[in-house]
Amino acid sequence: MTDFALADLPVAVIGSGPVGLAAAAQLVRRGIRPLVLEVGSSVAAAVAEWGHIGLFSPWKYNIDVAARSLLASTSWQEPDGEHLPTGDELIRDYLIPLAETDGLRDAILTDTRVVAVSRVGLDRTGTAQRESTPFLVRTQNSDGTTADFQVRAVIDASGTWESPNPIGQSGLAAPGEVEARRSGFVTSPLPDVTGRDREHFAGRRTLVVGGGHSAANTLLALAELRAEVPGTRIGWVLRRADPASVYGGEDQDGLPARGALGARLRRLVEDGAIDVHASTTITGFAADGGGTVAAETGGESVTLHADRVVPATGFRPDLGFLREIRLDLDPVVEAPQQLGPLIDPEYHSCGTVPPHGARVLGHPEPNFYIVGMKSYGRAPTFLMYTGYEQVRSVVAAIAGDLEAADRVELDLPETGVCSTDASDAGGCCGPAEPVVIGIPTGTEHGRSGESRND
CATH class of the missing domain: 3.50.50.60 (FAD/NAD(P)-binding domain)
Structure with a gap:
């Protein structure tokens, strides 16, 4: 396959939560076709599981810039920026309208579980022409039917909701x-x-x-x-x-x-x-x-x-379907290697993690990125607004705009006191307690190497 043909392929986005749909919106803004793969029967299925919970962050921190641009051409009314939404409101008043925009409506496949990611004709040991070879994303729906998709890049925004930490x-x-x-x-x-x-x-x-x-x-x-x-x-x-x-x-x-x-x-x-x-x-x-x-x-x-x-003991990332992808993960928190020390809950809270983008999130596998809550591995300090900055940078890198990818466009507000010892499903910004934008998060894990489920 020529580079020209590779560039014509879509970019797979795994997961249709807030960060996944933000990634898709960023792709549309760049003129790149997204393919959003959602395991649930509707968008943001994981958010729906905690829809009754209120976020700690008001609406003004919950809406991605590219998503807002897509919504601007519709009859959507932006919610009051100071209001603290519940998960259900986040879905009803933002994510569903976003998923129904012209740019995304036909790009989202629900009831589609990603069971493997690889390269066409190559397992993880194959090196020759790897960067110019399309990704192969294998999916399975609820009746067991499988399908393979060829894509130019993969953005894994699948989160951690389905991988809870054990109680023991x-x-x-x-x-x-x-x-x-x-x-x-x-x-x-x-x-x-x-x-x-x-x-x-x-x-x-x-x-x-x-x-x-x-x-x-x-x-x-x-x-x-x-x-x-x-x-x-x-x-x-x-x-x-x-x-x-x-x-x-x-x-x-x-x-x-x-x-x-x-x-x-x-x-x-x-x-x-x-x-x-x-x-x-x-x-x-x-x-x-x-x-x-x-x-x-x-x-x-x-x-x-x-x-x-x-x-309420937190979550960990599911890395099983990425066995054929070349990952470089921090040995403690299971985040991308460069990100791990920046988010380690032994030393950082949600208010001390710096904004970061494609270079920090990169892996030895070209054009493969883990973003959102899953990018933080076992750390609980994730902020949804940080996820929006992640995907803005990642999509810029995929598009070849390295200057934009390296530019920091996020100015986080002061988040006040933020525990560095949060072993729960929300950490600093999860459903039960979203801090500047919430999503179910984290776990409690320190550099000592012991997973502490308190």
């Missing part, structure tokens, strides 16, 4: 955990406690496992339910010795909604509404998949009783 210690699933998840005893990371999933929690005993904002959101929702249904009981399991660090900056936080979250949680703990199990590690689940949870507190074995367990 040492980064491993606790005995019986897989079965407990399968039975529903262990729920999704961000259940809709007061809405869709209410019947599973009302009047029941729930253990929330995790020490970040996503855990805090679920605890607050359970407390709200408890006020309506007094028999509802709440337990909070975290590995740290003192829950105070979870409260964050409270009234000193630069994002008031996030600060209020910590203040409310502190009051509930102090009032005894939440039974705190500090310095506790989950070590096993009952053989029948429910009822009791084995744990260890201060070196002693204990048994905790629950009807449901909520795993």
Whole structure:
């Protein structure tokens, strides 16, 4: 295939969440045809899973510049810039209208899971003419039908929602955990406690496992339910010795909604509404998949009783379908090698990670990029607005405009106090607590190499 023919191929974007659709919009702005591959039955399927959760970041930080340009030619009305949307509002008032624009409508394939990425006729060991050989993206839909697509570049914005961290210690699933998840005893990371999933929690005993904002959101929702249904009981399991660090900056936080979250949680703990199990590690689940949870507190074995367990222990990237791609990953956080030290939660919060683009996100595989939450691997410090800057730079690089790719066009606002110890599904900017633009994020992982699921 000639270079001219290669340039005529589309660019694959894996995932149609906020960052994936922003990448597609940037491609359209550059005159490059996008091919957006979404595993769900509709755009932003992962966001829909936590749609009941409110973001910490107002609308003015949630809309990509290129996306806004596409929407400007439609009847779309931009939301109030100061309003804090929920995930459902993010989909309804921004992502669906964006997906329905002329530039993107025919570019998005839903119910399409990417199962492998390679090069046409080459596995990862083949070097000759690799850069001039199209990518081969293999997909599978829900009925098992497979299809192969040839593309000129790949932008993986698939996120981490489908790869939750295990509840057990040492980064491993606790005995019986897989079965407990399968039975529903262990729920999704961000259940809709007061809405869709209410019947599973009302009047029941729930253990929330995790020490970040996503855990805090679920605890607050359970407390709200408890006020309506007094028999509802709440337990909070975290590995740290003192829950105070979870409260964050409270009234000193630069994002008031996030600060209020910590203040409310502190009051509930102090009032005894939440039974705190500090310095506790989950070590096993009952053989029948429910009822009791084995744990260890201060070196002693204990048994905790629950009807449901909520795993707010964060996520990790799914790298399985990239086996034939040449990746260069940080050995600790599983982010691109150059990005890893910049986002390590041992040393950085969401307010200290510098804007970055194609050069930092690059891999030995030419024209392949991981962006968005997945680019942060196991680190919880991702900001959606940072993801928009990532894809602007990446698309510029794919288009050959290296000057634009190297130019920083992002001026992050002050995010205030931001925990560097967030082992949850939201980290600094996730659904339960988006900080300048939120998406389910992170995990807790330090340079010590130990994955800490508190």
